Amino acid sequence: MAGYSRHKDAPYAIVAEYGTPDEILKAANTLREAGYKKVESYTPFPVHGMDEAIGYKDQRIPWIVFMGGLTGAVLGFSLQYYTAVWDYPLNIGGRPLMSIPSMIPVTFECTILFASIGAVVGMLGMNMLPQPYHPIFNTPNFRRCSQDRFFLAVEVNDPKFDDVETKALLESTSPLNVAKVEG
Amino acid sequence: MAESKQKLMEFRPLIEGEQTFESIDQKVADLVLHQKGRYPVNLKSPWYIIMGTAIGIFHLLILSVGWLLYQGIGIWGNNVPTAWAFDIINFVWWIGIGHAGTLISAILLLMRQNWRNSINRFAEAMTIFAVMCAGLYPLLHTGRPWVAYWLFPLPNITGMWPNFRSPLMWDVFAVSTYFTVSALFWFVGLIPDFATMRDRAEKMWIRKLFGLLSMGWRGASRHWHRYEQAYLLLAGLSTPLVLSVHTIVSYDFAVSIVPGWNVTVFPPYFVAGAVFAGFAMVLLLAIPVRKWFGWTEIITDKHIDWMTKIMLATGLIVFYGYILEVFYGWYSGTSVELKLLNFRFSGPYAWAYWSLIFCNGIAIQPLWSQKNRRKEGLIWVICLLVSVGMWLERFVIIPMSLMQNYLPSSDKNYYPTVWDFGMFLGTIGMFFMFMFLFLRFLPVINIFEMKDLLYKTQGEKAATAREKKPATAPSGGE
Numbered sequence A: 001m002a003g004y005s006r007h008k009d010a011p012y013a014i015v016a017e018y019g020t021p022d023e024i025l026k027a028a029n030t031l032r033e034a035g036y037k038k039v040e041s042y043t044p045f046p047v048h049g050m051d052e053a054i055g056y057k058d059q060r061i062p063w064i065v066f067m068g069g070l071t072g073a074v075l076g077f078s079l080q081y082y083t084a085v086w087d088y089p090l091n092i093g094g095r096p097l098m099s100i101p102s103m104i105p106v107t108f109e110c111t112i113l114f115a116s117i118g119a120v121v122g123m124l125g126m127n128m129l130p131q132p133y134h135p136i137f138n139t140p141n142f143r144r145c146s147q148d149r150f151f152l153a154v155e156v157n158d159p160k161f162d163d164v165e166t167k168a169l170l171e172s173t174s175p176l177n178v179a180k181v182e183g
Numbered sequence B: 001m002a003e004s005k006q007k008l009m010e011f012r013p014l015i016e017g018e019q020t021f022e023s024i025d026q027k028v029a030d031l032v033l034h035q036k037g038r039y040p041v042n043l044k045s046p047w048y049i050i051m052g053t054a055i056g057i058f059h060l061l062i063l064s065v066g067w068l069l070y071q072g073i074g075i076w077g078n079n080v081p082t083a084w085a086f087d088i089i090n091f092v093w094w095i096g097i098g099h100a101g102t103l104i105s106a107i108l109l110l111m112r113q114n115w116r117n118s119i120n121r122f123a124e125a126m127t128i129f130a131v132m133c134a135g136l137y138p139l140l141h142t143g144r145p146w147v148a149y150w151l152f153p154l155p156n157i158t159g160m161w162p163n164f165r166s167p168l169m170w171d172v173f174a175v176s177t178y179f180t181v182s183a184l185f186w187f188v189g190l191i192p193d194f195a196t197m198r199d200r201a202e203k204m205w206i207r208k209l210f211g212l213l214s215m216g217w218r219g220a221s222r223h224w225h226r227y228e229q230a231y232l233l234l235a236g237l238s239t240p241l242v243l244s245v246h247t248i249v250s251y252d253f254a255v256s257i258v259p260g261w262n263v264t265v266f267p268p269y270f271v272a273g274a275v276f277a278g279f280a281m282v283l284l285l286a287i288p289v290r291k292w293f294g295w296t297e298i299i300t301d302k303h304i305d306w307m308t309k310i311m312l313a314t315g316l317i318v319f320y321g322y323i324l325e326v327f328y329g330w331y332s333g334t335s336v337e338l339k340l341l342n343f344r345f346s347g348p349y350a351w352a353y354w355s356l357i358f359c360n361g362i363a364i365q366p367l368w369s370q371k372n373r374r375k376e377g378l379i380w381v382i383c384l385l386v387s388v389g390m391w392l393e394r395f396v397i398i399p400m401s402l403m404q405n406y407l408p409s410s411d412k413n414y415y416p417t418v419w420d421f422g423m424f425l426g427t428i429g430m431f432f433m434f435m436f437l438f439l440r441f442l443p444v445i446n447i448f449e450m451k452d453l454l455y456k457t458q459g460e461k462a463a464t465a466r467e468k469k470p471a472t473a474p475s476g477g478e
Helices: A021-033 A060-087 A100-126 A142-146 A163-171 B002-011 B021-033 B046-071 B086-110 B114-118 B120-141 B145-151 B167-200 B204-214 B221-254 B266-292 B301-332 B335-346 B350-362 B376-402 B418-441 B447-462
Strands: A011-018 A039-042 A150-155 A177-182
Touching: A011 A021, A011 A163, A021 A039, A021 A150, A021 A163, A039 B221, A060 A100, A060 B221, A100 B167, A100 B221, A142 A150, A142 B167, A150 A163, A163 A177, B021 B167, B021 B447, B046 B120, B046 B266, B046 B418, B086 B114, B086 B120, B086 B167, B086 B221, B086 B266, B086 B376, B086 B418, B114 B120, B114 B301, B114 B447, B120 B145, B120 B167, B120 B266, B120 B418, B167 B204, B167 B221, B167 B447, B221 B266, B221 B376, B266 B301, B266 B376, B301 B335, B301 B350, B301 B376, B335 B350, B335 B376, B350 B376
Parallel strands: none
Antiparallel strands: A011 A150, A011 A177, A039 A150
């Protein structure tokens, strides 16, 4: 994954490679207990327990979805109110202009549409995707990260980061390989 | 409890054979990446036979639509009072087929039914293509599809707005939302698999293509965390959406006062019918496809068995709907409803009604026995009958109700023309064309969810045999 990089050759992280989810989970727990904060794992599928192991929790997506749904509901309803009651009142069989039951389907569909777009755009936006280049792609053998290997990175900007100690700690967790990654 | 569940898993596993993460990649991703040799240009290979036929039939669609745009909808058999006929039958039929995809991907995900993992991508693709076919019909039925944007509430110089008290307007919103959300759900599910494809590809342009599609996905745990939240919420949103879409489709009929349509049972009856038809279509495709692609270990007999059970259950609900329709007609005591019942039972199109009862009511009965649920040929034939039956159901409901009106003087029979059939067949061609393009060029089975499931069921065994040193030489390391 060559490409554009602002800080070519600046050290990015020390990355350890594991063969199974259990091993990487154990290693992530070891790192947390040792006090590391800037730890990130890269895995082919979500490894359950990893969020706790690297001490990470984020509940903003559900709120984005909720706000999206709320926006959709308000927009959907006001669209119908504005067009059917305010701007273009039309007497259809003497029914009230503000016929709420008949406004529910469109309001509902708008709620779902905006909430879903909120979920997708929120997820991609907070994950900063699309992102064609990332230093982690310089890790040796990283192509297997989306297949059958599990990578654990300790970033250099971690307050506890130390070239020798961090590497030694990672090596003690029986990885397949440990590499220093630049990018 | 946990132990007995474990035993059940062992008895008939969701993934058969000795599988590893690597073997799943090989089974799914390499089918797309290593095309050479797998798809010889040979008139005997099933992909070319089906694709060729589908493209041929697709041309019938182009022809029918071209002639329609030139001549207007007078080329169809629609008349007054039967203003809704093949166009609306096919719309409802296709939308219904699409619903199984959302049901499998969303509702089964919420219910934590792991067996969905090997069929959900496939079923979601089916949803998208079926909704595309469905959308064509109301679009062309407007007569002037080039001004179809009038359906949307866009400000215009005449100062008019669409009438939101009409179910047809609800339909516009329901179907467009359904298509958008299904496409989003499908694409979000594909992102991590695109990354797998990118990393397994050998040719540069293929890597770049999948790299673009994967948007630089790198499987970071913070990303997975948000990804799973978003995916689960999308499933949660799709579930009421799918129910609402067919409910709203049924409102197109139920809200009117046409005899045979003005029935409160329509929403649940339509939703059950949609799931019924959709599962039939999933099975119709899955049974041959899993053989051709060698996926009998991933889409197992257990999957077929469970899908058949859902089909049987929804089929029985639909049959109950038929009984209620007759009951309501009789119980209403109005002459026009009774006249309609009589018309269905013994009118000129009685054969359609009785074939529908046979296809949707009687033909599914063998599925009660477990032995029959293992006979793939039998299931396939039943699914074909169900697909035909569900089309006939819409024929019985839509034009057959319109032919009989409150005023006997306006009764008129409806006869479809060759263009009606041409366009119907044409959309079938389009559906299969897209479906088989998808089968060949995209990962048809959700790779990362299969790996997750494999790890949950088989644990450490799933990992690739341990190598001391990585295969490629370190480039950025020490």
